[in-house]
Amino acid sequence: MDAIEVEGLKRRYAGPVRAGRRAGAAEGGFEAVRDISFSVREGEIFALLGTNGAGKTSTVEVLEGLARPSAGTVRVLGLDPFGERALVRPRTGVMLQEGGFPSELTVAETAAMWAGVTSDARPPGEALELVGLGGRTGVRVKQLSGGERRRLDLALALIGRPEVLFLDEPTTGMDPEGRRDTADLVRGLRAEGTTVLLTTHYLEEAEQLADRLAIMQAGRIVASGTPDQVVAQRPSRITFRLPAGVAPERLPLSVPAAADGRSVTVKTHELQPALTDLLLWARENGVALEGLQARSASLEEAFLEIAQAGNRPGHGDERAVMEVPA
Numbered sequence: 542m543d544a545i546e547v548e549g550l551k552r553r554y555a556g557p558v559r560a561g562r563r564a565g566a567a568e569g570g571f572e573a574v575r576d577i578s579f580s581v582r583e584g585e586i587f588a589l590l591g592t593n594g595a596g597k598t599s600t601v602e603v604l605e606g607l608a609r610p611s612a613g614t615v616r617v618l619g620l621d622p623f624g625e626r627a628l629v630r631p632r633t634g635v636m637l638q639e640g641g642f643p644s645e646l647t648v649a650e651t652a653a654m655w656a657g658v659t660s661d662a663r664p665p666g667e668a669l670e671l672v673g674l675g676g677r678t679g680v681r682v683k684q685l686s687g688g689e690r691r692r693l694d695l696a697l698a699l700i701g702r703p704e705v706l707f708l709d710e711p712t713t714g715m716d717p718e719g720r721r722d723t724a725d726l727v728r729g730l731r732a733e734g735t736t737v738l739l740t741t742h743y744l745e746e747a748e749q750l751a752d753r754l755a756i757m758q759a760g761r762i763v764a765s766g767t768p769d770q771v772v773a774q775r776p777s778r779i780t781f782r783l784p785a786g787v788a789p790e791r792l793p794l795s796v797p798a799a800a801d802g803r804s805v806t807v808k809t810h811e812l813q814p815a816l817t818d819l820l821l822w823a824r825e826n827g828v829a830l831e832g833l834q835a836r837s838a839s840l841e842e843a844f845l846e847i848a849q850a851g852n853r854p855g856h857g858d859e860r861a862v863m864e865v866p867a
């Protein structure tokens with residue numbers, strides 16, 4: 542049994558269809574999640590990525606038991622998070638986008654209050670230490686910075702020693718050190734066997750942290766797999782400048798180049814052979830390739846390409862779905 546199982550999930554918001562043509566608009570409401578399936582194994586870090594409004598939060602809320610699916614099934618630890626909320630809730634930790642705690646309380650009071658309503662709670666001081674707020678216990682919540690509030694939200698999500706942890710944009714507003722600390726903490730939790738599902742807009746974070754990920758676009762999963770698998774679907778890039786007087790047409794045919802003046806970009810799924818051909822050609826012809834760079838695609842490039850494809854006019858319900866077997 543996987544820790545999280547999602548099968549054919551749809552989530553529709555009731556109400557009138559908003560003005561304009563939106564993917565997902567249908568009679569009697571708006572379908573924010575449109576038949577998605579994925580699973581998260583025990584002890585795995587899984588990232589749900591997507592542009593604003595892609596449906597990530599709508600999905601996570603169903604997993605957290607805050608909303609009922611319009612169609613499909615979800616299971617968390619083998620249980621229905623909505624129908625069996627009383628059983629699931631004590632075994633999960635939730636860090637929402639907006640914590641919304643009473644701002645007059647201090648950090649320590651807030652953590653103690655939370656621990657007071659949690660069975661088998663971690664000592665509040667320990668949870669605050671874990672997120673680096675050990676030195677801020679006497680500060681009122683309203684005086685915390687945005688990043689410190691996110692740390693407090695995370696501490697509260699950890700107080701119940703959750704088996705499954707939901708992190709909705711956990712590092713938004715954190716400085717680079719906070720993001721790095723949070724990444725280390727999440728890795729530490731994984732080492733203890735905690736299953737983590739996170740949403741994030743920081744693609745580098747997802748690339749470094751996630752064992753597997755899914756990219757959502759307009760309510761659907763359009764790419765999924767390990768970060769390497771998702772990135773491997775995208776071409777690598779070689780860039781350089783040709784010396785004046787050397788026309789791009791002289792490049793070997795095996796190197797699929799696009800030139801803008803002297804600047805040349807090669808996009809290829811065969812980086813090593815293309816680079817070898819290019820370098821041999823350059824040596825044989827005595828051509829200097831200025832500013833030569835060769836690199837694999839990044840998750841950010843893969844993501845932007847998917848997002849741009851989704852925004853192209855005429856891009857409707859049917860899209861090329863890139864599924865990578867788990």
Ligand SMILES: Nc1ncnc2c1ncn2[C@@H]1O[C@H](COP(=O)(O)OP(=O)(O)OP(=O)(O)O)[C@@H](O)[C@H]1O
Pocket residue numbers: 554555556571573591592593594595596597598599600
């Ligand atoms: N209560 C609601 N009623 C109607 N539509 C909603 C409601 N909540 C969200 N939506 C719509 O559902 C879609 C998905 O929203 P959701 O918040 O799940 O996206 P997201 O991927 O989490 O975005 P973000 O990255 O901005 O947090 C959006 O188009 C949003 O406007």
